[in-house]
Amino acid sequence: MKKSILVKFSLIPSLLLIPTILWAASTEISGMPWWGWPTALFFTTFFMGVFGVMAGIGGGVLFVPLVSGFFPFHIDFVRGAGLFIALGSSLAAAPHLLEKNLASLKLALPTALIASLFAIVGAFLGLWLSALNPVYIHGSLGLTIIAIVFIMLFAKNTENLEVSRGNKLTELLQINGIYTEETTGKEVSWTVHHTKRGMFGFVVVGLLAGFFGLGAGWANVPILNLLMGAPVKVAVATSSFALSITDSTAAWIYMNKGAVLPIIVVPSMVGIMLGARIGSKLLPKVKPTVIRYIVITVLLLAGVRSLLKAFGI
Amino acid sequence: MEKYIVFENAPEQxxxxxxxxHISNLGLLTMIMGFILYIFGVLTPLVPLEELPKYWSLSLTQFLEKTGAPTxxxxxxxxxxxxxxPFIGVTILASVTFVCFLALLFRFLQRGAKVLAFIVAMELFFILISASNLIQISH
Known part of the structure; x- marks a missing residue:
């Protein structure tokens, strides 16, 4: 008990301090050696990984707003790195989730197909707008992040869903599956409904993923769970896995356009993946709701910072 | 008479x-090894490391013009x-989904799952289009 309180109280201030330190650093330390920023990036993404897992939102959504807001890198390179971070995290999680039958290939295939097509559109649109004026990206990112904060605060997943039959489209696409609920040992059969509306949701998910380089777990899960009726465990796991499909098209576009810098991508990917591993080990020792609210607050600050950047403040 | 649904996971999972x-571990390892060669100066970079801070805050167009970085x-x-x-590792990571979908396509075709094979073929097409750098936009 004492240990858990200690862990909580030692982690909370460090999370709150990260943006403050980085904000100060980005304005005051201009003469930092070349290795200073990649090192700061490694430690920041490490903490994003730790807290992202503990808050249940993944570190991907934190990366673009925080790094574009508080680091000196151009937003094009940050978005390119953001896509690879989401891709790397998804690839790392997918084997386990697929083996356990929590992530569903049959659910991911059609939804990720729609999302990855629109991620291509989003990537081109984002790079085109950024070339016109990056202020458009900062402004729309700020607004999107604030909207994400509200979705995270108000969209509550539900366990009490029972979709006994899907619809014609669900049956054509054979979207159903079985997984074993570890807490009870029972096998749970599931299918989904409102498939057309769900697919429309993935149009938006794809556009945002390509446009901002964001991991889209915050949007995937409510669509799969609340709208389409997939069990929450299947929704979370399939969302995590499907990002590796959705983001791969946009990641190729950013890479082909030259927006992927190894000096940003590699420390970030390694940092966030190490952090996520530590975070999953710390998870039983901390209270996820407290961490979740802190992470949401940091995300809100990052969104406001993006908006301020758009107005040149 | 009502049709029964057979609840099952795709055996290809x-x-x-x-x-x-296997491929993502290979990609990650290759990327990290490439990065070590880069930051420890084993291979000379196109843009000297000390000069990088001058360029990374530039827009993509300006960055490419001034550094001659490849697209x-x-x-x-x-x-x-x-x-x-490090792009070797990055490319391997970006290619994981393509390789997986190629394997899926063969499996689905083998067992006659036409709808799923069609979805996979479409996804492969989208990935190929993105990776090929054939789509261009003008500013």
């Missing part, structure tokens, strides 16, 4: 999981440079 596991697949002809070598 496990093959998919194995391919992801598209031109990096494959520049593998002697430190800041290009």
């Amino acid at each position: 496990h093959i998919y999981a194995k391919i992801i596991y 598209g697949w031109r990096w494959t002809a520049m593998l002697g440079y430190g800041d290009v070598i």
